[in-house]
Structures are given as C-alpha cells and as structure tokens.
Amino acid sequence: MLYKNHIRIPLLLILMIISVKIAKAQGPDSIYIVPNTPLLTKIISIPNFHTSISLSEETKIIPLKGTILASNAQELIKNGDTIYVFIEQTGFLYKLVQHDSVSSVFKRLDHTVNLNYNINCKNFIYNNEIFSYGGYGFWKSNGHLRKYNFQDSEWDIIPLNKEIISTYFIWFSEAQGRLYLPFQRIVNAGIVGAENITGVPIYTSYYLDLKTKKWERLGDLESDVVKIVKSLHTSSESLSYENGILFMGNDETYLFDYVHNKVFKSKNADLNQFLIRRHAMTNMFIYKDEIYSYSIGNQSLVKYPFRITDFELLRTGIWGAEAIIFYSILVIIAIAFIIIGSKWFFNRSVKRKLEISQIQLLKNKTISQAFTGTEVSLINLLLSSTLKGNVVEIHQINHILGIKDKNIGLQKKVRSDVMKAINDKYEFITQSNASLIGSSRKVDDKRFYEYFITDSEVKTIQRILENNA
Numbered sequence: 426m427l428y429k430n431h432i433r434i435p436l437l438l439i440l441m442i443i444s445v446k447i448a449k450a451q452g453p454d455s456i457y458i459v460p461n462t463p464l465l466t467k468i469i470s471i472p473n474f475h476t477s478i479s480l481s482e483e484t485k486i487i488p489l490k491g492t493i494l495a496s497n498a499q500e501l502i503k504n505g506d507t508i509y510v511f512i513e514q515t516g517f518l519y520k521l522v523q524h525d526s527v528s529s530v531f532k533r534l535d536h537t538v539n540l541n542y543n544i545n546c547k548n549f550i551y552n553n554e555i556f557s558y559g560g561y562g563f564w565k566s567n568g569h570l571r572k573y574n575f576q577d578s579e580w581d582i583i584p585l586n587k588e589i590i591s592t593y594f595i596w597f598s599e600a601q602g603r604l605y606l607p608f609q610r611i612v613n614a615g616i617v618g619a620e621n622i623t624g625v626p627i628y629t630s631y632y633l634d635l636k637t638k639k640w641e642r643l644g645d646l647e648s649d650v651v652k653i654v655k656s657l658h659t660s661s662e663s664l665s666y667e668n669g670i671l672f673m674g675n676d677e678t679y680l681f682d683y684v685h686n687k688v689f690k691s692k693n694a695d696l697n698q699f700l701i702r703r704h705a706m707t708n709m710f711i712y713k714d715e716i717y718s719y720s721i722g723n724q725s726l727v728k729y730p731f732r733i734t735d736f737e738l739l740r741t742g743i744w745g746a747e748a749i750i751f752y753s754i755l756v757i758i759a760i761a762f763i764i765i766g767s768k769w770f771f772n773r774s775v776k777r778k779l780e781i782s783q784i785q786l787l788k789n790k791t792i793s794q795a796f797t798g799t800e801v802s803l804i805n806l807l808l809s810s811t812l813k814g815n816v817v818e819i820h821q822i823n824h825i826l827g828i829k830d831k832n833i834g835l836q837k838k839v840r841s842d843v844m845k846a847i848n849d850k851y852e853f854i855t856q857s858n859a860s861l862i863g864s865s866r867k868v869d870d871k872r873f874y875e876y877f878i879t880d881s882e883v884k885t886i887q888r889i890l891e892n893n894a
Contacts, residue, residue: 456522456532457532459528460527461527462484462719463719463725464478464484464708464719468710472506474506475504475505476503476665477549478501478502479705479707479708479709480707481707481708481721483721484707485499486499486510486529487512487519494515497514502549502550511548513544513545513546514541516537518533518535518537520534534578536579537580541562542563543557543571544561544562545560546560546591547559549604550599556572556583557571557573558570558595559591565612566591568589570582570585585639592624594608596665596681598683598684603634605631605632606632606633607681608630608646608654609629610625611624611626611627629645630642643686645746646744647743647745649688649741653674653679654674662704664716668682669682669684673704673706676697677697678696683743687738687743689736689737689738689739692737693735696729696735699729715728716729795850796847799825800843800846800847802825803847804847804861804886806821807876808878808887811883812883816875816877818875819836819873828840844862844876847861848861851886861879861882861886863879865877
C-alpha cells in the first residue's frame with residue numbers, strides 16, 4: 426500500500442504541472458500591449474469606419490506564440506470607433522482599450538472554454554452586439570447563431586426558425602440588418618461518402634433578418650452563378666464593400682451585389698492582376714473607393730482605385746425565382762391559356778355558325794326586312810344626292826326621321842343612333858368593314874356635318890336596293 430502511495434504522489438504532481446501548462450497555453454484572460462503597425466494605425470485613424478480584415482501570420486495583433494492557439498488565424502473587426510480582434514476557431518475576443526502613437530492595449534473580454542466548434546464562422550456586429558454565425562467543428566458544419574453576452578463574458582446561442590448551414594460568400598448588411606447566404610454547403614464527415622467531407626451544396630439563397638431572427642428564402646442560385654462559385658472553397662478570399670463582396674474566381678474578379686441582386690465582372694486587367702498577387706486577401710479592406718493592402722516587406726499600405734465603372738454588369742442575378750414556384754407559375758399560365766383558348770374557340774365557333782345562319786337569312790329577306798322603313802328612306806335620300814354629286818344636310822335628315830320639331834339634343838342623338846344602326850347592318854350584310862354612310866364638315870361652317878353614301882359602296886347599295894325592289 427505504501428508503495429502505491431509513493432507512485433501516486435509524483436504522478437499527481439506531474440498531472441498538476443501539465444494542467445497548469447495547458448491552462449497557460451490556452452491563453453487565459455490577458456492584457457496585451459502591442460506595437461502599432463502602419464495597418465493598425467490606419468484602421469485606428471479612420472473615424473466611424475465599419476470593416477472586417479483577415480490578418481496574415483505576419484500581422485497578427487494578439488501575440489499567442491507558445492500557446493495552443495499560436496496557429497489560429499486572427500480577424501480584426503472595426504465597428505464605428507471600436508476595434509475587436511477575434512481568435513478564429515475559438516470564442517476568444519479582444520478589445521482595443523487604449524492606444525497612443527507607439528502602441529495599443531488589447532484586453533480579452535470573454536471566458537470561453539470550448540474551442541474548434543466554429544471554424545471559418547462569420548463574425549459581425551449589429552446594433553453594438555457581437556454575433557458569430559455558423560462554421561465547422563466536430564466533423565460537421567452548422568448554422569448556429571451565437572451572440573456575445575457582455576454581462577457573463579460568454580457566448581449565448583440564439584434560436585432561429587430553422588438551421589441554414591453556413592458556407593462561403595456570406596455577407597452582412599448592417600444597414601438592412603440582414604445576413605446574406607447565397608447557398609449552403611453541408612459538411613458531415615460522419616456520413617459515408619467523399620462528398621460529405623468536401624460538402625454537399627444546396628443552391629438556395631436566404632437572408633437572416635436579425636430583427637426577427639428568421640431566415641427568409643430569396644430563391645435559387647442562378648445557373649451562371651453556380652458555375653462561378655462551385656469550385657471555390659475558401660471563406661477568406663473576399664472583401665466586403667457597400668453592397669456585397671468582391672472576390673476572385675479562376676483569375677477573374679467579381680462583385681456580388683446582394684442588396685440589388687446583381688453580378689458584376691471586372692473588365693480591368695490591372696485590377697485583376699493586383700488581386701491575383703494578393704489572392705488570399707489578407708490585410709486588405711475597402712475604404713472610400715480605394716482598396717487598401719498592407720505590404721509586409723515595405724511595412725506600408727498600398728492603394729488601388731475601386732470603381733464600379735471597372736466592372737461590367739452580367740445578364741444574371743445572384744438568385745432567381747425558386748424552381749418550384751417558377752414551374753408552378755408556368756403550369757398555372759398553361760392551364761389558364763388552355764381554358765381561355767378553349768372558351769375563345771367555342772365562342773368563335775358558335776358565333777360563326779350564328780353569323781352564317783343570319784347572313785343566309787338576310788340574303789333571303791328583302792331589303793325592307795333588313796332595314797326599317799325610316800332607314801330605307803334615309804338610304805335612298807343619301808344615295809340620290811350622292812349620285813348627283815350633292816350632300817345631305819342635317820335639316821333634310823331631321824325631316825326624313827320626323828324629328829325636325831324636336832330639341833337639338835334629341836335630334837343629334839336620333840341621327841347618330843339611326844346612322845350607326847344602318848352602318849352596322851350594312852357591315853354585317855356585306856361582311857366588310859366599310860361604312861355605308863360617310864360624313865364631312867361643312868366648308869362654310871365647320872360646326873356642322875354633311876352626309877353622303879361612301880363612294881366605294883355606291884354600286885353595292887344600288888345592287889342591294891335593285892335586287893330587293
């Protein structure tokens with residue numbers, strides 16, 4: 426028994442020493458005083474600026490060398506005049522609390538213990554609240570939304586209406602309070618199949634409304650956009666700008682405008698070359714129509730103009746109507762066309778048969794049966810005058826129609842109705858669009874009309890009248 430105790434004591438001491446070293450290596454709450462680089466100085470100097478910058482190995486701000494987090498990437502986010510540094514793949518969060526012309530002081534805010542559950546997550550700030558969305562960890566990707574709790578110095582999970590799995594090309598619009606996700610890529614190494622390791626894409630676009638905490642469906646990713654993004658598998662190769670992201674794909678530069686659902690492609694070869702040489706897009710940001718890139722060798726910032734005129738608008742949106750909705754609309758339209766077409770064909774068939782029977786009936790009737798006596802008298806008056814090269818005036822027509830003693834308003838209405846009826850019957854009998862009775866304004870008084878038989882219809886009406894005399 427004594428021998429066993431002698432073994433246990435040294436073993437416990439060794440374990441305690443290892444535990445202390447691990448605890449220190451994990452990076453406990455600390456304050457770091459770091460020298461200002463030109464990049465950090467520039468970011469501090471820009472007032473009321475909102476940006477996210479992926480830092481390279483050489484520009485990491487928090488000195489974690491010698492800890493288990495030494496290899497973790499770091500991301501700088503500026504929200505207005507407040508600067509944070511995120512240690513990626515963790516929940517570690519540092520805030521700039523003091524600075525001068527030489528150095529800056531960063532203090533760790535959180536008490537995070539868990540690591541590697543949020544690899545390549547999207548960090549962003551909205552209404553001064555810090556969020557972390559999605560990422561990869563423990564062999565699978567997730568669509569969790571986490572919010573930093575300033576009171577408890579911990580990260581809280583925010584329940585959403587559904588889990589939309591995170592992917593690349595995510596962009597947050599602070600103005601809209603929306604997190605845009607053009608498509609999902611589901612990684613689950615716990616399921617057999619190489620595709621489950623590289624990720625199974627689902628090309629449906631969404632945005633997360635931070636006010637309602639609900640995902641809203643935008644539509645399906647356009648086929649041309651699928652061709653652009655399908656071979657790209659990195660979340661660090663993009664820069665945020667006012668309406669979306671700028672990124673490289675197959676040595677081409679693209680802009681995804683999420684606000685207006687537009688895709689732009691660079692037509693400036695020099696811009697493409699500038700970005701190809703900086704393909705990782707670390708230590709870069711866009712500010713006031715310029716792309717800033719920090720040069721490690723020269724310890725200085727390089728600028729390149731960022732102009733929308735250097736891009737051409739492609740004939741595709743990022744997303745379009747959802748396929749199921751699109752095809753449903755097509756089916757509804759097709760059914761509507763069939764119903765309308767069938768109804769039109771049926772009505773036309775019935776109408777045509779009726780017209781044929783009416784025409785046959787009219788052909789067998791006398792002219793006095795087709796027109797009323799008053800109408801026949803008016804036709805004869807107009808035909809007689811037209812053959813003599815004369816026109817018929819209003820008072821003559823009023824006399825024929827028996828309305829010469831009526832008021833002017835009634836006279837006008839009766840004349841119009843009778844002549845319209847004659848023209849309609851004539852067009853129907855002759856199956857033409859020619860009017861029998863024409864009119865023109867009087868030469869000496871433009872307020873009044875004169876009437877006559879249309880020249881082209883004189884012989885036709887003569888023949889009708891002769892055949893039915």
